[in-house]
Amino acid sequence: MAFMEKPPAGKVLLDDTVPLTAAIEASQSLQSHTEYIIRVQRGISAENSWQIVRRYSDFDLLNNSLQIAGLSLPLPPKKLIGNMDREFIAERQKGLQNYLNVITTNHILSNCELVKKFLDPNNYSANYTEIALQQVSMFFRSEPKWEVVEPLKDIGWRIRKKYFLMKIKNQPKERLVLSWADLGPDKFLSDKDFQCLIKLLPSCSHPYIYRVTFATANESSALLIRMFNEKGTLKDLIYKAKPKDPFLKKYCNPKKIQGLELQQIKTYGRQILEVLKFLHDKGFPYGHLHASNVMLDGDTCRLLDLENSLLGLPSFYRSYFSQFRKINTLESVDVHCFGHLLYEMTYGRPPDSVPVDSFPPAPSMAVVAVLESTLSCEACKNGMPAVSRLLQMPLFSDVLLTTSEKPQFKIPTKLKEALRIAKECIEKRLIEEQKQ
Structure with missing residues (x-):
């Protein structure tokens, strides 16, 4: 485009x-x-x-x-x-x-x-890095305090999302990451509501959401800036990968397959469920949970890419959950994706196929109980439990969270209604696809 x-x-x-x-x-x-x-x-x-x-x-x-x-x-x-x-x-x-x-x-x-x-050469002939660079350089004309250090080539899996390492001119040592993405097939917000919601993201403050430093959008794309994190994401921890390496190199064939410690699984899992519950209660559609969308900050997980659902981008795991008619709301999509994430944290790799018939030995039966409720044949056939139900399960119920930060994310009533309608449209497209 x-x-x-x-x-x-x-x-x-x-x-x-x-x-x-x-x-x-x-x-x-x-x-x-x-x-x-x-x-x-x-x-x-x-x-x-x-x-x-x-x-x-x-x-x-x-x-x-x-x-x-x-x-x-x-x-x-x-x-x-x-x-x-x-x-x-x-x-x-x-x-x-x-x-x-x-x-x-x-x-x-x-x-x-x-x-x-x-x-599919007809649909994938565009050079998205060039398109992204055009957009980004236009943005810098009106925002001269930012400067591109280098493109971060292919660090993500999306074809139409590009990343650049940035700095602020008067703070040359600080590194930030700019992400640019164009619209996806699930963009149902009006242009005005879309732009307002993107610009609202830096005001979102939550102990388990990675802070957005700056966000802007036009009718066809969005551009966000966040702090660069040397340690990388939860997926980088699991795969012992370098954040700046290409996605294919980082995650296709890990040298050593090893899951996380039980205490890490419990703490990270609980933190992620807490932030999913927060977004669900706010009526903010997410639907993009996977290990690369969870930033690790010390021992704290912080969710990334809240903009994806506003842009209408399809989920990393869509080809899995679109097979199961009972996974037909964004809340149930988040829970199913949490199952994938928990599997990866536990075993150090994704499941070979979904649904999963039997689970390998895990550090605790409490882990298997949660995996069964989200990835088993029965779960995929009968539907996902609510996030509140997962929080009550033995694996997570005894985790002590030590955070004093008060969550804040004020969404005006008019935009809440726009989000509700967009969420229904996203779910409707999923249900139509599942009927085929």
Whole structure:
């Protein structure tokens, strides 16, 4: 989208979390190489599909770019002699199909820009770093006290959200992070309400919410500045990762898989539930809980990215919970996502698949009880417990919280009503998707 440009009226913004699947339909041999004709489908409707043509060298290029993830991906080997032989081509086609299956079913790889561009070049040709830089430099013309230190390349998973390390000109040692994101498919607020709510975020003060230093928005995007935290997020702690590294490098293949101590699980879990309850009571839609959206400040968890629901961005775990009709409110989405987060804190990695049939041994049966209530087949089929119910469970009920900071987040009545309507629209789109 061009700078400062509104999406055309009636234009449906793409949900980047809808899974893409790819099937090689045929191959054709040209003079010196073979082309593979691949049908790519978005979601479950066969009508939403298109063909792409790729050579082995295109796969090889993609595979080289994905090496940063540290995974051993099953790309068939190169062959220089006899590579036009019919049997060889059929065998290689099988291998390439297997490769496509692996990258489209890996939750992190399937959502990354490299894979999206390979499978859906029409929708992912824009250079979002350039667009973000245009927006950011426009902003600095009116706010000259900030200065960009460097772009933080690919530190997050979102294709349309970009990060920059910042400083304030008269405080050159302090480091801040600017995040820029454009609108998502769930943006149902009017432009005026959207901009007012974004600008309200720096006034939100809560012991378990990471403070927003500055926030502004136009009709098509939002820009927020927060303090840079050297230690990083809860996910960085679990994966022993460096916050500035690319997302694929940090989280695809941890060197050592190790969960947190029981006391950490209890304390962090309780803090996160407290802030979810606070937002639910305020009528503020969240829906974006995952370990990368929890900043660690000493022994305190602080929630990030409250702006995501205002922008209408889809959740990191959407492709999981959109399968379960009983997870159909943003409150139940938060609880289900809390289950994913608790699993990661406990076992040092995400679950292989959801629902989870049986849980590996945990540091306490109290942990398993909460996991069962949020990730088991029964829970996904029958619905999620309320946050208040989780707070009463033995794992969290005896945690002593030592904070004296009084939460403050004043939302004017008119904006509360706008949030309520937007939340209903977000839930309605989810329910429609679950009916398919």
